[in-house]
Amino acid sequence: MKGKRQQFANPKEAHQEGIYLIPQEPLIFPHMTIEENICIGLKGNRKKLKVKVQQLIDSLSWDIDLNEQGGSLSIAQQQLVEIIRGLIRDAEILILDEPTSTLTTHEIKSLFVLMKSLQEKGIGMIYITHRFPEIFEISNKVAILRDGTIVSQGDVGDYTYDMLMEGLLPKGYKQKEKREIVQETERTKKILEVKNLTSQTFGNISFTVHAGEIVGIAGIVGSGRTELAEAIFGLKAIKSGSILLEGKAIDTCSLHNRLSEGLVYVPEDRARNGIFSIVSVKENVTAACLQYNNRFFINREKESALVKSFIEKFRIVVPSMNEELTSLSGGNQQKVVLAKYLACNPKIIILDEPTRGIDAKARLEVYETIEKMKREGLAILFISSDVEEIVQLANRVYVMRNGQFVSHLEKEQISVEEVTRLAYGGVTE
Known part of the structure; x- marks a missing residue:
C-alpha cells in the first residue's frame, strides 16, 4: 500500500490504511436504525455524520428514512447501506464485491456516477463482478481470476466479451450456444396453477406451470416477484385467490404440508x-x-x-x-x-434469483442443472432480474411490474429487447 508491502491481521488494520471492503452479502443489524448501521464504529459529531450520510443517500437518489430499522430493508436497500457505509469512511481503496447484483438499472447508474466522481477525487476501486457489460462501462483495467489465480490482466480496451468468458472457463470447456427459441415442451401435465392471487403487494396474478417446463417471471427489483414466490410457498399472507398443486388446493396448507406435497422454494437470499x-x-x-x-x-x-x-x-x-x-x-x-x-423429490421448484452473485462459470453450471431438471420432468418457476438468462432458459415468460403481470410472452415473442421494454414500463402491444 503506497509502495509498502502490507499484510493485515484484521479488517480494522485495513481500514486504518484506507482499504474498505463492501461485501457481497449485506451485513445488516436488523434491530438498529439505518443511520446506526451506517455509522457503527465511527467517532465524531453525530449530527455532522448524519448530514454526511444524508448527502450520500441523496447522491444515490435513494428515498429512505434513516430512522427505519435495518431489518425492514430489502436486499437491494441493504446493499446500498453497505455502499454508503464504506463511502462515509473516506476509504482510499474501495473493494466492491458484486455491488450491483440486486440493484435496479437506475440505482446502478447512480452508483456508477458516484464511482466516477470518487475516481476523480483519487479514490481507487477494485470492482468484483460477473457482469461483463459493467466491466467495460466502469473499469480502466481488468484482471481475470480463475481457481485462485490471475490468468490474464491488462487495459480493459484490449479485451472483448469473448476474451473475458474464455479466460474464466477451463481449457476444453465449451460454452453452450444461446438459443433464439427455447425448445417447446409438451404441456400435458399441469403441476402448478395460480388463480387470481392477490396480496398487499400484488394483485390478480394467474398462471400455470406444467411438468418439464420452465416458466420465467421477469421484472425489476421491487416489482413483486419475490413476494409472489413467498406467497405461493406460504411465507406471505394472501387476501384472495387460489393455489392448486396437481389440481389440489394448497393455499391454506402449512409450509410443511406444501413441502411434503412437492412444492419447494429456493430463496434469493441464500445467506x-x-x-x-x-x-x-x-x-x-x-x-x-x-x-x-x-x-x-x-x-x-x-x-x-x-x-x-x-x-x-x-x-x-x-x-x-x-x-x-x-x-x-x-x-x-x-x-x-x-x-x-x-x-x-419435488414436483415443482421455485427458483428466485438462483444465479445472484455467482461467477460466469458457476452460472453456466447452474443453467445446465436447471435444464437437466426440466428434462427430468420437473416443473420450474424461474424468477430473475437478469433478462438474458430468462430469455435463454424459459419456455414462457410473464413480465411483472408494480405488482401486476403486464405481459405473457411465448416462443418467438421472447427477446431481451421485448422483456426489458415491458419490465421498465413499455406498453403491451
Whole structure:
C-alpha cells in the first residue's frame, strides 16, 4: 500500500490504511436504525455524520428514512447501506464485491456516477463482478481470476466479451450456444396453477406451470416477484385467490404440508434463508428432507450416499461433505442450496434469483442443472432480474411490474429487447 508491502491481521488494520471492503452479502443489524448501521464504529459529531450520510443517500437518489430499522430493508436497500457505509469512511481503496447484483438499472447508474466522481477525487476501486457489460462501462483495467489465480490482466480496451468468458472457463470447456427459441415442451401435465392471487403487494396474478417446463417471471427489483414466490410457498399472507398443486388446493396448507406435497422454494437470499452457514455441506443438503431417516434415527449410510450423489451431479467443489458450508464459494453454496431442495423429490421448484452473485462459470453450471431438471420432468418457476438468462432458459415468460403481470410472452415473442421494454414500463402491444 503506497509502495509498502502490507499484510493485515484484521479488517480494522485495513481500514486504518484506507482499504474498505463492501461485501457481497449485506451485513445488516436488523434491530438498529439505518443511520446506526451506517455509522457503527465511527467517532465524531453525530449530527455532522448524519448530514454526511444524508448527502450520500441523496447522491444515490435513494428515498429512505434513516430512522427505519435495518431489518425492514430489502436486499437491494441493504446493499446500498453497505455502499454508503464504506463511502462515509473516506476509504482510499474501495473493494466492491458484486455491488450491483440486486440493484435496479437506475440505482446502478447512480452508483456508477458516484464511482466516477470518487475516481476523480483519487479514490481507487477494485470492482468484483460477473457482469461483463459493467466491466467495460466502469473499469480502466481488468484482471481475470480463475481457481485462485490471475490468468490474464491488462487495459480493459484490449479485451472483448469473448476474451473475458474464455479466460474464466477451463481449457476444453465449451460454452453452450444461446438459443433464439427455447425448445417447446409438451404441456400435458399441469403441476402448478395460480388463480387470481392477490396480496398487499400484488394483485390478480394467474398462471400455470406444467411438468418439464420452465416458466420465467421477469421484472425489476421491487416489482413483486419475490413476494409472489413467498406467497405461493406460504411465507406471505394472501387476501384472495387460489393455489392448486396437481389440481389440489394448497393455499391454506402449512409450509410443511406444501413441502411434503412437492412444492419447494429456493430463496434469493441464500445467506439468510437458504443455508445453515455453520454446519456441514452434508447437513445442509439433507436438512429439508427426512428420506434418509429410519423411524427414530438418521440412516448415516443413506445420508452420505445421497449427499455424494448430489456433489457428483452438481460438480460441487468441496474437499469433504463434512466441510463447513462457509468455506465454499458463492457458486458452490448455491449448488448446495439446489441440492438441499431437490433432495425432497419435488414436483415443482421455485427458483428466485438462483444465479445472484455467482461467477460466469458457476452460472453456466447452474443453467445446465436447471435444464437437466426440466428434462427430468420437473416443473420450474424461474424468477430473475437478469433478462438474458430468462430469455435463454424459459419456455414462457410473464413480465411483472408494480405488482401486476403486464405481459405473457411465448416462443418467438421472447427477446431481451421485448422483456426489458415491458419490465421498465413499455406498453403491451
